[in-house]
Amino acid sequence: MDAAPSLPLQVNALQAMCRQVFGFRMAMIALAVPFSLGGTTSRLGTWLVVAAVTVTFMVSYALLRDWERFGPVLLRHPALLAVDMLFGALLLVTASPASTLAYVTICTPLLAGLVYGWRGAAFFAVCQSLVLAGAYGVSDKVELNANALLLPGLCLITGAAGSTLRGLVLGFGAASQALTEARARLAVHEAIEQERARLAREMHDSVAKTLHGIALAADGLAGSAGRMDPHTLRLQAELVARSARRAAAESRELLSDLRRESGLDGGVDVLTELAARTADFARRHDVRAEFRRLGGAPPPPVPQVVARHLLTIASEAMENAHRHARPTYVDVSAGVVGEVLRVSVYDDGRGLPAGTSLDQLKQAGHFGLVGMVERAASIGARIRIGRGRAARGTEVRLDIPVRALTPDPPPLPYIPKQPITT
Incomplete structure (x- = not known):
């Protein structure tokens, strides 16, 4: 029996497709606002429409902009998509199925198929079809004819397409993750x-x-x-x-x-070493620096040569921040996040100039960041240097698959079952 895909794998693999769906939803909701407001006849109805537009638009915007943070919540709680569908139903009734908002309805089963698989696609396709039928029933702006079956049919089709795309995307994501882990292990x-x-x-x-x-x-x-x-x-x-x-x-x-x-000493406790180096940095430079532990599970012991590169990158990031950024605060964090061991060094200093590249740093003689990238590549780690989610400052974030640090071979990746055709 195939193992279910992990949550981090689903979040990473589905982000591109889901973001496109939310972008389309935002555009259609914005175009349908005049129709919804025009279909209300009371002050209470207007406030309900405004609230529904605000909720549906902001939810789509949040998931589009910060999928890594809010995507796992949507994956764990299908009820959130049901609540969103109810707000969309209010807009659909007031705007009438003849408005552009009717095309937003196909996004719900499509998104359910992408996020929850064929069961979610079937459930939300049926619910969305019932909502459409109710909207046609209470609306006096459209005629109930054969054309009214078009949107419910599209809901069923997009739900099936979403579940199929989910299998393909997760299969490709699992293969990419296995390749990344194999490269890191090598x-x-x-x-x-x-x-x-x-x-x-x-x-x-x-x-x-x-x-x-x-x-x-x-x-x-x-x-x-x-x-x-x-x-x-x-x-x-x-x-x-x-x-x-x-x-x-x-x-x-x-x-x-x-x-x-050879690993006979059990490896290196990277978190303890980072905490000690952070405290030493704060004492030497009189800069407020704190160490935080990420995640709940303790990281595995890290081989000596890999730990040396990780600790050197973190130390160099702290020293670079002190020399060039003039920060008032340095935050060092490390731990297991999902399926990677993450080491992050953030400072609230001036940050890198916009458009800075490694070639420019080499030409200017700033080899500190270049050395970090080279060290990360030598152990199969992924490094990101920039502001991250902060409004200013610089974050040096290093991710290395946990499986690459363990001597045991990794389990086989998740491969979705495909129907057998004859």
Whole structure:
């Protein structure tokens, strides 16, 4: 049995289609306002129409502008779409089915099919058809004929189209998510392998050469010990001993690094490290800086090489804010959000100039942000640099799939069932 798609996957995959539907709804509602106001005969009716227009328009605008925030609420609570349909029914009755508002009715089953699947599409298509039938029944501006069946038929068609598009979009979204996680996992493993190769080079350049020097010194000491005076012999022996101790220290350091890189130490607690670095930044620069933990589930231990890049990016973002933005407040947050480990550094400073690109930063000699992007790419993470949702300032936000940090292979992605045709 296929696993149901996760909520973050649905939010990300459906956002483009749903935003287009809400944009169309807003345009049709704006065009239908004069018809609705013209169809009212009392002051109470006018206020009800104004309230219905305000609610339906603002709900559509909120979901269009900030789908990432309000989309999950709509996905979890189908009753919200039913309430919205009731407000739309009030407008439809006052404007009459002959107005442009009648075309907004097809958006409800289409949206239900996209968001809730074929069951939601069937339920809302039937409800919207009943609303249309009631609007035709109470309206004296249109004739009840065969043309009145057009809109209910369109509701059924758009509901089926919405549920079909949902399956296709979610299938494509699941494949894209699996590809992103696979790339991130490969990037993490590649970073770890590159670190091991670096340690192997250092072992060759330090320990191996030191041991080779000790061997040569010991051979020379053994060959000429009988011809040396006791003082020179003691000096040569001390030299060999010092070299041996240095080789032992280098070996312990490299073995400690190898132990961390192989994951035998259980990985790094990134949240604890970020909290400590945030507190140290606040002490050194006398800037109000606070650390917040995101999400409820604790993040998994992060491999040493990946944690080093994450912490370096966060530290560089804080230092850049202090050097260039003159902030009064720095907010550092991290945790598991959906299916990614998110690290965010926000400052309320001057922010980046509009239209700033990486090429411009390179030409101007500002390699801090360029280095952050390169580090993020090296571990398969996604980085965003800009204002985010704030009105001013700069946010550096880093997302890396949680599955890329775990040694176990990820489960198979959600693939919607397709009907078998003959």
